[in-house]
Amino acid sequence: MSKTDHFVSERRALIYAQLLRHGRVLAQELAQTFDVSEDTVRRDLREMAARGECERVYGGALLASGTTVPLKTRMGEMPDRKATLGQAATSFVQDGMIVFLDAGSTNLAIAKNLAVGLKLTIVTNTPAIAAELAGNADIELILIGGRVDPAVGAAIDTTAIRQLELIRPDLCIVGVCGLTLDRGLCADIYEDAVFKRLACETSAKTLAAVTSEKLGAAAAFQVASLSSTLTLVLEEDADRDMIGTLADTGATIHQAVSLSGISSHMQVSKDQSL
The missing domain is CATH 3.40.50.1360 (Rossmann fold)
Structure with a gap:
């Protein structure tokens, strides 16, 4: 795993932690928190949604109900x-x-x-x-x-x-x-x-x-x-x-x-x- 991939993985883990705590996240707030662009956050959320970790909604994402992050991930x-x-x-x-x-x-x-x-x-x-x-x-x-x-x-x-x-x-x-x-x-x-x-x-x-x-x-x-x-x-x-x-x-x-x-x-x- 490259250094860049390592940072991406950690950021997505922290996003998921916020989902667990609050049930939803906003792309704009995440971009400010991690000092990245909203496009980067939206890309994170798309990847997380593809793995079943969240449900995409306008402006952010919701915690997917009845799901868990796959063990392999x-x-x-x-x-x-x-x-x-x-x-x-x-x-x-x-x-x-x-x-x-x-x-x-x-x-x-x-x-x-x-x-x-x-x-x-x-x-x-x-x-x-x-x-x-x-x-x-x-x-x-x-x-x-x-x-x-x-x-x-x-x-x-x-x-x-x-x-x-x-x-x-x-x-x-x-x-x-x-x-x-x-x-x-x-x-x-x-x-x-x-x-x-x-x-x-x-x-x-x-x-x-x-x-x-x-x-x-x-x-x-x-x-x-x-x-x-x-x-x-x-x-x-x-x-x-x-x-x-x-x-x-x-x-x-x-x-x-x-x-x-x-x-x-x-x-x-x-x-x-x-």
Whole structure:
């Protein structure tokens, strides 16, 4: 990917974050925000609409209802940030665990950063994650089958649900489209939310690694409430007030910190000064 393509990808990711937060964007305002021409913004919105991320309207765009950005697209967005989250999240994966690894580009980063030598059973419904882990002699890999949804990038149909019902993971690492204080973890697509909800319910604990633009972003369908069985791995720039409120729900909050290219993490509890 060229440097120009990298900037375009980041700009479109930020536009999508605004769509998630506000439900609509205006081309004129976006042009001023990013210091580009309105023609450039309109081109961004046309490309995003072609991928199903928004619906074009006069002067801007609306968030497409019941849709999500395809996994293949998300895999190329914000790789450094997701790698930092992924490395921090792996500290919660312990030797001998049965882990369900849900669909998501950040979850793919988690798979890539698993410590060498850990003896694990990894269950996933996501071919891209399975391909990353295949051939690792320390990992017993179980791939849940069924029809692969082209946007989610994973099997979420009734066949997949029947297989998931038979598994009781120690940890569910769930991918989410949004996180709000009143609704908890959310997803854009109903069938995906149903599958994710079951994965959380059948697991002893749940973890979600969440990029900052998803904090406070509402998605249509609830996946899991905020509780003491939930661990949230957040970015270093996550809103400080929201972190404090999230900690009050009983959820364990960790912030991933990137220091000179080396990822680490720090725990935040409601008693810790923010």
